[in-house]
Amino acid sequence: MSQRFPLPDVGEGLTEAEIVEWRVAVGDTVAVNQVLVEIETAKSLVELPSPFAGTVVALLVAEGDTVDVGTPIIEVSSDAAAAPVVEPSPVVEPAETAPVETASSDSGSVLVGYGTADAGATGRRRRRRGTPPAAAPVAEPAPPGERGATAPDPGAISVPAANGNGAAAQGRVLAKPPVRKLAKELGVDLASVTPTGPGGIVTREDLVAHAEAAKARTLGNYPADPSDPSDDAPDADQPWLATGSVSPDGRRTRVPVKSVRKRTAEAMVASAFSAPHVTVFHTVDVTKTMKLIAALKADREFSDVRVTPLLIAMKAVLLAINRHPEINASWDDAAQEIVYKHYVNLGIAAATPRGLVVPNIKDAHRLDLLHLARALADLTATARAGRTTPAAMSDGTFTITNVGVFGIDTGTPILNPGEAGILAFGVIRETPWVHHGKIKPRWVTNLSLSFDHRLVDGELGSRFLADVARVLEDPARALAWA
Numbered sequence: 001m002s003q004r005f006p007l008p009d010v011g012e013g014l015t016e017a018e019i020v021e022w023r024v025a026v027g028d029t030v031a032v033n034q035v036l037v038e039i040e041t042a043k044s045l046v047e048l049p050s051p052f053a054g055t056v057v058a059l060l061v062a063e064g065d066t067v068d069v070g071t072p073i074i075e076v077s078s079d080a081a082a083a084p085v086v087e088p089s090p091v092v093e094p095a096e097t098a099p100v101e102t103a104s105s106d107s108g109s110v111l112v113g114y115g116t117a118d119a120g121a122t123g124r125r126r127r128r129r130g131t132p133p134a135a136a137p138v139a140e141p142a143p144p145g146e147r148g149a150t151a152p153d154p155g156a157i158s159v160p161a162a163n164g165n166g167a168a169a170q171g172r173v174l175a176k177p178p179v180r181k182l183a184k185e186l187g188v189d190l191a192s193v194t195p196t197g198p199g200g201i202v203t204r205e206d207l208v209a210h211a212e213a214a215k216a217r218t219l220g221n222y223p224a225d226p227s228d229p230s231d232d233a234p235d236a237d238q239p240w241l242a243t244g245s246v247s248p249d250g251r252r253t254r255v256p257v258k259s260v261r262k263r264t265a266e267a268m269v270a271s272a273f274s275a276p277h278v279t280v281f282h283t284v285d286v287t288k289t290m291k292l293i294a295a296l297k298a299d300r301e302f303s304d305v306r307v308t309p310l311l312i313a314m315k316a317v318l319l320a321i322n323r324h325p326e327i328n329a330s331w332d333d334a335a336q337e338i339v340y341k342h343y344v345n346l347g348i349a350a351a352t353p354r355g356l357v358v359p360n361i362k363d364a365h366r367l368d369l370l371h372l373a374r375a376l377a378d379l380t381a382t383a384r385a386g387r388t389t390p391a392a393m394s395d396g397t398f399t400i401t402n403v404g405v406f407g408i409d410t411g412t413p414i415l416n417p418g419e420a421g422i423l424a425f426g427v428i429r430e431t432p433w434v435h436h437g438k439i440k441p442r443w444v445t446n447l448s449l450s451f452d453h454r455l456v457d458g459e460l461g462s463r464f465l466a467d468v469a470r471v472l473e474d475p476a477r478a479l480a481w482a
Contacts, residue, residue: 001077001078002054002057002075002076002077002078003052003054003075003076003077003078004060004072004074004075004076005036005048005050005051005052005072005073005074005075005076006069006070006071006072006073007039007048007067007068007069007070007071007072007073008048008069009069010039010041010046010048010390014041014069014390015068015069016041016066016067016068016069017039017040017041017046017066017067017069018039018040018041018064018065018066018067019037019039019061019062019063019064019065019066019067019073020037020038020039020040020045020063020184021037021038021063021184022036022037022059022063023035023036023037023038023047024036024037024056024059024074025056025059026056026057026058026059027055027056028055028056029053029054029055029056030050030053030054030055030056030076031050031053032049032050032051032052032053033049033050034049034050035047035048035049035050036048036049036050036074037073037074041390045386045387046389050076052076052078053076053078054076054077054078055076055077056074056075056076057075057076057077058074058075059073059074060072060073060074060075061073061074173190173191173193173195173200173202174195174197174199174200174201174202175190175201175202176201178204179202179203179204179207182204182207183202183207186207186211188207188210188211190202190207192210193206193207193210194206194210244256264355264356267416267417268414270417271414271415271416271417272414274333275331275415275452275453275454276452276453276454277412277414277415277450277451277452277453278450278451278453278456278458278461279412279413279448279449279450279451280448280449280458280461280462280465281410281446281447281448281449282446282447282448282449282465282466282468282469283444283445283446283447284444284445284446284447284469284472284473285433285435285442285443285444285473286309286428286443286444286445286472286473287442287443288473288474288475288476289309289312289443289472289473289475290309290428290443292312292475293307293308293309293312296369301370302370302373305370305373305374305377306373306377307373309404309425309428309445310348310376310400310402310425311369311372311373311376312471312472312475313400313402313423313425313468313472314346314348314364314372314376314400315369315372315471315478316467316468316471316472316478317346317398317400317423317468318344318346318364318365318372319467319471319478319481319482320464320465320467320468320471321344321365321398321464322365322481323464323467323481324460324463324464324467325340325342326340326455326456326460327398327420327421327451327455327456327460327461327464328340328341328344328397328398328420329341329420329455330397330418330419330420330455331420331452331454331455338455341397343363343365343397344363344364344365344397344398345360345361345362345363345364345395345396345397345398346360346361346364346396346397346398346399346400347359347360347361347393347396347397347398347399347400347416347419348360348361348376348379348399348400348401348402349399349400349401349402349413349416350379350380350383350388352383352384352386352388357383357388357393358393358396358399358416359379359382359383359388359392359393360392360393360395360396360397360399361375361376361379362395379392396416396418396419397419398419398420398421398422398423399413399415399416399419399421399422399423400422400423400424400425401413401422401423401424401425402425403424403425403426403427404425404426404427404428404445405427406427407427408426408427409426409427409446410424410426410446410447410448411424411426411448412424412448412450413448413450414450415450415451415452419452420451420452420455420456421449421450421451421452421456421461421464422449422450422451423447423448423449423465423468424447424448424449424450425445425447426445426446426447426448427445428443428444428445429443429444429445430442430443430444431443431444445472447465447468447469447472449461449464449465449468
């Protein structure tokens with residue numbers, strides 16, 4: 001007896017999802033709750049577990065396809081004898097689970113790098129995105145007499161090659177799971193990367209160098225003659241063009257709007273044209289905040305967390321919300337009611353390779369500074385791995401966008417739908433500043449607050465922003481307001 005697994009609604013009433021990567025192949029034996037496939041919704045990457053055990057009979061949807069909720073995506077037989085099992089090819093299995101690799105920065109940025117490695121199930125065969133769901137060629141172990149310094153790393157997994165570089169001569173590319181994960185998030189085809197590792201393995205350095213070279217190319221560098229074989233037109237090596245189609249003359253690329261970009265566009269249009277936005281600005285001397293950060297970094301209690309200006313700004317916002325709870329609200333247009341929230345789910349806007357996401361720290365108002373730092377670290381790590389769930393992005397009450405990590409002074413942010421305020425936190429610069437009647441070098445930043453004028457009057461918005469600034473100017477004030 002065989003059963004078909006329909007694509008489920010993974011939350012928030014989503015209607016469709018894209019098949020990113022199959023984690024099983026035809027002929028594999030699967031157990032209940034074993035991950036079958038990774039899908040991309042309009043909000044996040046999600047791994048779908050198997051609801052039943054058996055043998056994979058067919059993968060009904062190809063990687064890269066977008067399907068509606070309820071569409072059957074895989075067929076599994078509970079009777080092994082009835083299933084047309086495909087004889088598995090030899091594989092080179094990882095020696096152990098690959099370590100998690102993350103990127104970090106002292107700037108407090110929540111930009112993501114790449115996420116957790118996936119050790120995989122026994123017998124799993126990996127494929128490049130876009131290939132049909134069929135068994136892929138894999139590397140065969142070298143004969144005992146040929147194993148040596150140039151043998152493939154046992155932690156590497158092979159994929160079909162599409163060019164003539166290194167291991168491609170044998171029709172495959174070798175790469176470890178973390179490198180393959182990073183390649184997928186950067187939108188780089190591993191077969192286009194020149195390998196330098198032992199036995200023709202693509203290393204992380206190879207991949208990063210290839211991605212940087214692709215990023216450096218601009219449209220102004222393309223030859224005028226599109227028929228010129230040296231034409232370096234946009235290709236899938238550039239993540240923002242990876243899913244697009246190039247015009248015959250090579251001068252344009254059309255990229256379908258989907259997933260996070262589509263959801264972001266819909267949310268921003270709805271917010272911008274339904275809530276009347278007003279933005280107020282404040283320039284702040286944050287020298288005392290910078291001294292506090294230096295002191296906390298030397299504190300043993302904070303030794304296991306990153307202390308950044310963003311962390312202090314988050315605490316300042318929470319204190320200001322406590323003093324002005326009217327700003328922690330939403331407008332219910334259907335009921336013609338204002339909904340005041342007696343909790344703070346503090347959102348942090350995060351730029352990821354998939355687009356902008358705004359996960360929030362639940363009940364942030366209950367956390368002290370140390371636990372707030374740990375919650376921010378968890379939020380950041382999850383965003384880096386591309387694993388932010390729909391639940392983590394729902395029911396936010398106020399958002400902070402840290403534009404300072406890009407060297408930007410300030411901006412006029414658009415409200416996250418369902419919220420009444422969003423604070424933009426600008427870059428902190430050492431600036432000539434009048435302090436106690438003398439011009440001195442001081443650390444200065446710019447704050448901007450956008451708010452929904454249906455809910456927040458100019459007086460309330462201005463008082464709220466002034467209170468955030470007062471805490472950043474003198475963090476000791478938090479003791480009086482806590």
